[in-house]
Amino acid sequence: MLYQGGVSRSIVMGISVQNLTHIYNYKLPWEFKALDSISFSVEDGEGFAVLGGAGSGKSTLAQHVNGLLFPTSGKVIVNGTTVKPGVNLLELRKTVGMVFQYPEAQLFGETVFEEVAFGLRNLGFSEEVVESQVQEALNLVGFMPSAIRHRNPLLLSGGEKRKVALAGIIAMKSSILVLDEPTSGLDIRSKKEVLTFLKEYRKANKAIIIYITHSLEEALSICERGIILSEGKQVYQGDLPEYFIKNEDWKYLNIEPPINRGIALTLKEKGLKINDRIITRLELIKEIEKCFKTIKT
Amino acid sequence: MFQNYKNLSGYYLSLNSVIHKLNPQVKLICMILLMSGLLINYNLVIILMYSLVLLPAYQIAKIPLTVLYNSFKPLIWIIFFSSVAHLFTTPGEPLLSIGFLSLTVEGIQKSLILSTRLILIIGFTMLTSLTTSPVNLVEAISSLLKPFSWLRLPVNQFSLMLSLSLRFLPVIYEEAERIKKSQVARGANFSSWSLKSKVNNVVSIIIPMIYSAIIRADDLAIAMEIRGFKIGEKRTRLKETRFNFIDLVILILTIIIFIITFFL
Amino acid sequence: MLKLNDVYFNYHNDTPRELQVLRGVSLSLGEGEYISLVGNNGSGKSTLAKIICGLLKPSEGTVIWSSEESNRLIPGHRTRVGLILQNPDNQIFSGTVEEDVAFGLENLQTPLVEMKRKVEDTLRSLHLWDKKDHPTHLLSGGEKQKLAIASIVVMEPECLILDEATVSLDYRSKEQVLETIMFLKKTKRVAIIQITSSIDEVISSERVILLDKGKILYDDQVSSFLKDSEIMDLIGFDMPAYVSISQELIGRGLIKEVCYTREELADRLLWEYQYRT
Numbered sequence: 001m002l003y004q005g006g007v008s009r010s011i012v013m014g015i016s017v018q019n020l021t022h023i024y025n026y027k028l029p030w031e032f033k034a035l036d037s038i039s040f041s042v043e044d045g046e047g048f049a050v051l052g053g054a055g056s057g058k059s060t061l062a063q064h065v066n067g068l069l070f071p072t073s074g075k076v077i078v079n080g081t082t083v084k085p086g087v088n089l090l091e092l093r094k095t096v097g098m099v100f101q102y103p104e105a106q107l108f109g110e111t112v113f114e115e116v117a118f119g120l121r122n123l124g125f126s127e128e129v130v131e132s133q134v135q136e137a138l139n140l141v142g143f144m145p146s147a148i149r150h151r152n153p154l155l156l157s158g159g160e161k162r163k164v165a166l167a168g169i170i171a172m173k174s175s176i177l178v179l180d181e182p183t184s185g186l187d188i189r190s191k192k193e194v195l196t197f198l199k200e201y202r203k204a205n206k207a208i209i210i211y212i213t214h215s216l217e218e219a220l221s222i223c224e225r226g227i228i229l230s231e232g233k234q235v236y237q238g239d240l241p242e243y244f245i246k247n248e249d250w251k252y253l254n255i256e257p258p259i260n261r262g263i264a265l266t267l268k269e270k271g272l273k274i275n276d277r278i279i280t281r282l283e284l285i286k287e288i289e290k291c292f293k294t295i296k297t
Numbered sequence: 298m299f300q301n302y303k304n305l306s307g308y309y310l311s312l313n314s315v316i317h318k319l320n321p322q323v324k325l326i327c328m329i330l331l332m333s334g335l336l337i338n339y340n341l342v343i344i345l346m347y348s349l350v351l352l353p354a355y356q357i358a359k360i361p362l363t364v365l366y367n368s369f370k371p372l373i374w375i376i377f378f379s380s381v382a383h384l385f386t387t388p389g390e391p392l393l394s395i396g397f398l399s400l401t402v403e404g405i406q407k408s409l410i411l412s413t414r415l416i417l418i419i420g421f422t423m424l425t426s427l428t429t430s431p432v433n434l435v436e437a438i439s440s441l442l443k444p445f446s447w448l449r450l451p452v453n454q455f456s457l458m459l460s461l462s463l464r465f466l467p468v469i470y471e472e473a474e475r476i477k478k479s480q481v482a483r484g485a486n487f488s489s490w491s492l493k494s495k496v497n498n499v500v501s502i503i504i505p506m507i508y509s510a511i512i513r514a515d516d517l518a519i520a521m522e523i524r525g526f527k528i529g530e531k532r533t534r535l536k537e538t539r540f541n542f543i544d545l546v547i548l549i550l551t552i553i554i555f556i557i558t559f560f561l
Numbered sequence: 562m563l564k565l566n567d568v569y570f571n572y573h574n575d576t577p578r579e580l581q582v583l584r585g586v587s588l589s590l591g592e593g594e595y596i597s598l599v600g601n602n603g604s605g606k607s608t609l610a611k612i613i614c615g616l617l618k619p620s621e622g623t624v625i626w627s628s629e630e631s632n633r634l635i636p637g638h639r640t641r642v643g644l645i646l647q648n649p650d651n652q653i654f655s656g657t658v659e660e661d662v663a664f665g666l667e668n669l670q671t672p673l674v675e676m677k678r679k680v681e682d683t684l685r686s687l688h689l690w691d692k693k694d695h696p697t698h699l700l701s702g703g704e705k706q707k708l709a710i711a712s713i714v715v716m717e718p719e720c721l722i723l724d725e726a727t728v729s730l731d732y733r734s735k736e737q738v739l740e741t742i743m744f745l746k747k748t749k750r751v752a753i754i755q756i757t758s759s760i761d762e763v764i765s766s767e768r769v770i771l772l773d774k775g776k777i778l779y780d781d782q783v784s785s786f787l788k789d790s791e792i793m794d795l796i797g798f799d800m801p802a803y804v805s806i807s808q809e810l811i812g813r814g815l816i817k818e819v820c821y822t823r824e825e826l827a828d829r830l831l832w833e834y835q836y837r838t
């Protein structure tokens with residue numbers, strides 16, 4: 001339905017969210033507005049971060065992209081098709097891979113192979129394709145396919161389970177990948193591995209990555225642009241470093257603050273004349289050096 | 298999402314009203330009395346009397362009647378068909394005859410009374426669960442069951458089980474929802490008609506649920522043991538439910554209504 | 562306060578599936594000490610925690626508390642050691658905050674007056690008093706974990722063990738829990754053992770114990786742990802941001818000592834700056 005050869009110019013690849021509002025238990029006494037007129041668009045091959053703390057509505061937003069939730073009002077358009085009840089959802093789920101928080105909770109297969117193949121089989125791929133894509137996915141997340149394919153996924157360690165769960169989504173080779181805090185609860189080593197293979201996946205498949213997180217550092221390691229949410233409202237949209245350099249109201253959002261700018265701000269507060277508009281460590285050190293140079297002359 | 302919790306835990310609406318503050322045991326007894334009253338005897342006057350209890354009670358509890366309406370919406374067809382049946386099958390003075398069916402005055406009366414009675418029964422049950430937190434409800438049930446412990450029935454264990462299940466219902470529900478969604482995101486189709494895929498898809502939810510239930514049970518056992526819990530052991534209680542003057546008034550009024558029911 | 566002497570632990574003892582988890586662990590813990598217990602998956606951290614709590618009995622070796630009795634519960638409606646698990650949902654049994662805090666005391670058959678006083682004191686000191694009638698399932702993740710801590714603290718433990726207790730929490734909640742721990746350590750002299758894989762949490766503690774394949778591989782002050790890049794590598798820890806920034810600044814001759822927190826770094830830089838002018 002989507003790939004009709006780019007004949008029609010009106011079909012735009014990518015995601016467009018327009019005035020999206022989502023209300024849980026709509027029109028009941030306990031209704032709750034989780035998203036309030038959110039608008040943004042993501043172009044093909046882009047890495048896009050959804051940044052926000054607990055209760056900001058970021059997970060609700062994610063579920064709209066592959067039709068697990070539908071807007072109370074507003075529109076979500078994926079590759080030119082509006083997501084609404086009744087559209088070909090299986091087709092949509094081929095296009096959009098979705099990883100929930102703590103994806104290892106979904107594991108149930110008897111073997112790692114069965115587990116990773118589950119999605120592919122549901123989407124109706126032939127066994128040959130299943131075999132090769134499972135191999136490829138296991139490889140990408142850093143396993144030796146032959147060594148792990150017959151093991152029981154429930155008996156693996158925490159980090160390994162996460163990687164198997166991620167492989168299950170990656171194997172579907174979707175052109176859009178939505179990830180809800182994929183590294184939460186992992187130790188530093190596994191965290192780095194996950195971020196590395198996600199970057200590789202994005203490059204190899206020219207995929208859109210929507211990365212949901214409360215950590216700026218993580219967002220920056222994989223995305224260029226993003227949206228910042230707080231209590232269901234859109235606080236900012238656009239270039240992420242720019243927001244954190246120009247503003248200081250991120251202090252009130254429940255997200256991990258930018259470390260380096262934090263140091264610069266503390267220094268400034270204490271009376272050091274330093275340019276605090278920096279985001280990377282190198283910039284910080286250069287600014288401190290600059291600051292010290294001024295006294296020597 | 299936590300909005301579902303309220304939905305699930307027996308539709309409890311946390312408001313501040315006299316009825317919310319009543320002793321839960323009294324509330325439970327009153328509900329049982331009023332419901333039995335309605336089941337024992339019925340006629341127009343009784344129905345009217347009970348309606349005059351129910352409607353103001355909802356007012357006092359600050360609960361909009363739409364909530365009540367929503368809760369018996371799924372039953373509306375049952376109510377409709379049973380009234381229609383009563384309309385035409387009750388013997389009496391015929392007003393209108395269609396073939397062998399005849400509409401009678403008694404029929405109209407009876408169908409009106411019976412459908413109102415059903416609504417009233419639902420109304421009283423709903424009122425209790427809307428105004429009593431699940432925890433208090435469980436405590437009330439357990440305390441009413443207490444006499445059975447003389448018969449060496451494990452009432453304490455039963456109450457603990459009941460209150461733990463209630464406590465974990467929302468958590469487990471949310472988990473099931475999340476697992477289902479993540480399998481749907483992997484293309485699982487729960488509305489598929491093929492038996493094979495149906496079985497496979499159900500398995501994809503049940504196994505993760507069992508797995509997490511085992512882990513949860515393990516955690517629970519540890520956490521309870523750490524906090525000194527031993528089954529069957531004596532415990533002191535922080536909150537003994539109080540019995541106030543208003544509770545007495547309500548209880549007496551309800552008993553009076555219940556007794557009057559027999560004489561109407 | 563607590564001494565572990567050569568503790569061994571096997572799961573499925575004396576069966577073909579026997580699995581040796583702890584192989585001769587000895588350590589001692591003082592009042593009000595704040596320890597980070599680190600190690601890779603399967604190193605036996607959680608098992609060690611359960612042994613200290615008395616949930617598991619060592620296969621060999623002894624666990625000795627300073628006072629003679631080895632019971633977990635001690636007179637005066639107290640417990641010796643509390644354990645906080647990762648998932649707060651699995652540690653809350655009651656419908657409201659106040660009732661959940663009282664749960665432990667109820668089990669210890671604390672008299673009502675004493676129970677009320679203890680519950681109120683605990684809730685007030687942890688800033689949960691205004692939430693005392695709040696339904697527990699409507700609390701945020703951080704508040705739930707704080708409640709789980711309060712429910713243990715009310716039993717006045719000598720030692721509190723946190724098993725990856727902040728892993729599933731968001732940024733602000735993590736800070737909340739950390740503040741709570743520091744408060745307990747300072748005001749109540751509670752010894753803290755945190756099992757963690759976050760270097761930022763390690764920094765806030767005083768002593769690091771590294772467990773590897775059931776044995777203690779390292780046991781020293783945090784400051785020397787941070788200098789030991791070999792050990793840090795072994796468990797895949799990154800140098801914490803402030804440490805590596807200050808190291809870089811030392812390399813450029815701007816400051817002279819390693820700093821561990823933002824405040825420390827800022828103060829040192831400021832001091833250097835003023836010194837030079």
